[in-house]
Amino acid sequence: MRKTFRSKRILGVLILSFMASFSATAVHAEEDVPYDTYNYNYWEDVIKTPAAYTPAGKFGGIDLGTTAFKEPRDFCISEDGEIYVADTGNNRIVVLDGSLRKVNRIIDTFTAEGIEDHFSAPYGVCVSENGELFVADSNNARVVVLTPGGEYKRVVKEPKSEILEDDFAFIPLKVTVDYADRIYVISKGAFEGILVFESDGTFSGYFGTIEVKISVWEKFWRRFASKEERSNTQLYIPTEFTGIDVDADGFIYASNIDSEGIQAVRRLNPQGKDVIQKGENGNVGGDIRYGNYGDYSGPSEIVDVVYRGKGMYSALDRKRGRVFTYDKEGNLLYIFGGVGLQDGTFQTPVAIEQIGEEVLILDAGRNVIMKFRETNYGNLINEAVGLRFDGDEKQAIGKWQEVLRLDENNELANNGIGKAYLTAGDNEKAMHYFELGMNKEYYSIAFKRYRNMILAENLGWILTGAMVLIVAGFIFKKIKNRKKGIEREEGLL
Amino acid sequence: MKKLLSKDKWLYALHTVSHPADGFYEIRHRDRGSVAVALIFVILFSLAWSVNRISAGFIVNDIDPRDVNSLPELITVLLFFFLICVSNWSITCLMDGKGRLKDIVIAVGYSTLPATVGILIGTVVSRFVSEDEAAFYTMICGVGIAYTLFMMLVGIMTVHNFTLGKTLITLFLTVVALLLIIFIVLLIVDLVNQFYSFLHSIYQELLFRT
Numbered sequence: 001m002r003k004t005f006r007s008k009r010i011l012g013v014l015i016l017s018f019m020a021s022f023s024a025t026a027v028h029a030e031e032d033v034p035y036d037t038y039n040y041n042y043w044e045d046v047i048k049t050p051a052a053y054t055p056a057g058k059f060g061g062i063d064l065g066t067t068a069f070k071e072p073r074d075f076c077i078s079e080d081g082e083i084y085v086a087d088t089g090n091n092r093i094v095v096l097d098g099s100l101r102k103v104n105r106i107i108d109t110f111t112a113e114g115i116e117d118h119f120s121a122p123y124g125v126c127v128s129e130n131g132e133l134f135v136a137d138s139n140n141a142r143v144v145v146l147t148p149g150g151e152y153k154r155v156v157k158e159p160k161s162e163i164l165e166d167d168f169a170f171i172p173l174k175v176t177v178d179y180a181d182r183i184y185v186i187s188k189g190a191f192e193g194i195l196v197f198e199s200d201g202t203f204s205g206y207f208g209t210i211e212v213k214i215s216v217w218e219k220f221w222r223r224f225a226s227k228e229e230r231s232n233t234q235l236y237i238p239t240e241f242t243g244i245d246v247d248a249d250g251f252i253y254a255s256n257i258d259s260e261g262i263q264a265v266r267r268l269n270p271q272g273k274d275v276i277q278k279g280e281n282g283n284v285g286g287d288i289r290y291g292n293y294g295d296y297s298g299p300s301e302i303v304d305v306v307y308r309g310k311g312m313y314s315a316l317d318r319k320r321g322r323v324f325t326y327d328k329e330g331n332l333l334y335i336f337g338g339v340g341l342q343d344g345t346f347q348t349p350v351a352i353e354q355i356g357e358e359v360l361i362l363d364a365g366r367n368v369i370m371k372f373r374e375t376n377y378g379n380l381i382n383e384a385v386g387l388r389f390d391g392d393e394k395q396a397i398g399k400w401q402e403v404l405r406l407d408e409n410n411e412l413a414n415n416g417i418g419k420a421y422l423t424a425g426d427n428e429k430a431m432h433y434f435e436l437g438m439n440k441e442y443y444s445i446a447f448k449r450y451r452n453m454i455l456a457e458n459l460g461w462i463l464t465g466a467m468v469l470i471v472a473g474f475i476f477k478k479i480k481n482r483k484k485g486i487e488r489e490e491g492l493l
Numbered sequence: 494m495k496k497l498l499s500k501d502k503w504l505y506a507l508h509t510v511s512h513p514a515d516g517f518y519e520i521r522h523r524d525r526g527s528v529a530v531a532l533i534f535v536i537l538f539s540l541a542w543s544v545n546r547i548s549a550g551f552i553v554n555d556i557d558p559r560d561v562n563s564l565p566e567l568i569t570v571l572l573f574f575f576l577i578c579v580s581n582w583s584i585t586c587l588m589d590g591k592g593r594l595k596d597i598v599i600a601v602g603y604s605t606l607p608a609t610v611g612i613l614i615g616t617v618v619s620r621f622v623s624e625d626e627a628a629f630y631t632m633i634c635g636v637g638i639a640y641t642l643f644m645m646l647v648g649i650m651t652v653h654n655f656t657l658g659k660t661l662i663t664l665f666l667t668v669v670a671l672l673l674i675i676f677i678v679l680l681i682v683d684l685v686n687q688f689y690s691f692l693h694s695i696y697q698e699l700l701f702r703t
Contacts, residue, residue: 045557435551440552440624441624443551443624444552444624444625445623447552447623448623451621451623
């Protein structure tokens with residue numbers, strides 16, 4: 001009887017400690033998010049990670065003190081931290097304060113050369129470094145330039161040029177401006193690339209054309225097809241750009257929907273050449289693994305991209321509502337977001353921006369701005385990547401070690417630590433971390449140094465051993481020969 | 494069994510590796526080969542394959558060690574081995590091949606030895622090479638596998654008393670036969686499955702009737 005009592009008590013203690021361990025994990029309530037947080041490893045398997053960003057509220061028009069948004073399509077952050085929302089369905093631009101507390105002003109009319117004018121489906125919006133407001137006024141086929149207050153400055157009209165086709169229709173969807181006030185416009189149906197205008201509004205040409213890939217197999221079949229058959233098959237036209245952003249050096253980040261799911265973001269240099277790096281998995285197209293059948297199947301459809309600073313950029317997938325963040329080398333850092341009705345998930349995500357440490361996403365289905373705040377995990381990765389971008393790998397090691405404590409499978413963290421050990425000269429430890437990080441190139445460097453070290457330390461032994469072996473073989477041969485000689489002599493006798 | 498695994502048989506297997514044409518001739522005409530030794534060689538080959546996959550150096554090894562399971566791999570290799578032997582036998586029977594099934598098994602089995610040795614040596618070497626020296630590993634394994642293929646060709650040519658051209662034609666037909674066998678086996682499996690489910694539904698029907 002007593003014994004059973006005791007065993008019950010032990011059981012009770014066990015259960016209590018079990019529960020305690022549970023509540024210990026429940027402390028991380030900030031990571032209780034309504035979406036999957038994962039990443040891809042070297043073998044492109046899905047690996048669960050802690051959440052890098054957590055939802056921090058949603059902000060609709062009514063919450064902010066105006067009428068509800070109606071299919072807002074784009075927004076943008078100005079240098080002084082104001083948020084400009086292109087409220088497409090309501091034909092207005094709503095200016096919010098940076099902390100998303102109130103509406104600063106609403107721009108729905110402007111006076112152009114004495115005549116009052118309106119927007120018609122303003123689809124894209126952008127504020128330049130000089131503080132000029134650019135509105136892609138899609139149905140009016142123009143880009144309107146205003147002061148931040150809403151005073152009319154000038155207008156960029158439909159381009160006229162020989163390089164444009166005769167039936168070209170100018171329907172500006174997205175607009176961005178670089179440091180030299182060149183205007184980059186994505187126009188609906190302009191497959192030839194991004195339209196570039198000088199600051200005074202003259203059209204200077206296309207930029208960053210996406211090349212069409214035709215497989216050998218398709219070429220082969222086209223050879224045998226008759227003219228009619230050829231005209232019946234679908235045309236090989238490049239995909240359109242969907243979103244655009246510019247970094248401090250004037251490089252353009254442009255997203256497009258890639259049907260192969262391999263490259264959905266381009267980093268275009270001033271000549272319009274793509275200079276993006278695709279990282280370990282050779283992929284900057286969002287999800288690497290996805291289903292082929294069903295509702296949420298197929299490769300990601302990237303609709304917008306935002307430059308996050310320090311070489312990082314985030315791409316927004318409208319298909320599964322996910323945000324993919326890459327570093328300069330194209331390594332996938334973290335993934336967050338999803339499709340749904342809970343806070344932190346989207347219906348029709350259309351645009352992404354960063355304000356301070358927070359990420360904002362505009363949802364045209366739910367007509368809200370969704371705010372995400374970085375977690376400790378996300379902050380550590382952002383800072384470590386930033387330090388690495390600045391070339392300060394030694395500083396980064398502490399951050400990477402913290403990351404490993406939260407996510408021990410993080411290959412980037414392992415590589416970061418490995419590199420620090422390599423520069424410190426601890427080759428054995430470097431090898432260990434590079435193997436965990438699946439980095440063959442650097443593992444090879446560490447291994448070579450390690451091998452040389454071992455050889456140099458033991459060279460005496462190795463050479464002595466080799467000498468002993470050679471001498472022993474020599475003596476052995478002599479003895480054998482002598483024996484044979486004796487046998488021969490005996491044979492003679 | 495003792496006779497099958499006598500020292501002479503083992504030594505003769507090694508002799509066959511160094512003198513393929515003569516070796517396979519004597520295997521066919523003087524019964525100097527051993528099926529048991531051939532099977533052991535195939536099993537060794539499979540093990541060497543698994544060992545390579547799991548413990549080759551990190552530089553040359555792209556395989557997730559959690560994916561390697563030597564037992565299913567052994568079964569797959571053995572099945573494939575028998576499939577090759579049987580399909581080759583069934584083709585060469587029709588094309589005046591002189592070899593018996595036993596000879597084919599021995600010829601293919603003995604031929605795996607160079608690949609086994611090459612892969613094992615390569616695995617050891619791979620642990621001491623850096624990225625730019627990885628070519629040595631590829632070369633060692635490649636030489637082993639190339640010699641295996643060469644031995645297989647010579648072996649099949651010799652045991653059937655074929656010319657080179659005829660051997661190549663029979664090898665091509667062997668592949669066709671192999672695919673046919675797989676196809677028929679799949680058909681039979683499907684048929685048996687359907688037949689089983691038919692019987693099963695009758696049984697259930699009877700059960701529910703009463």
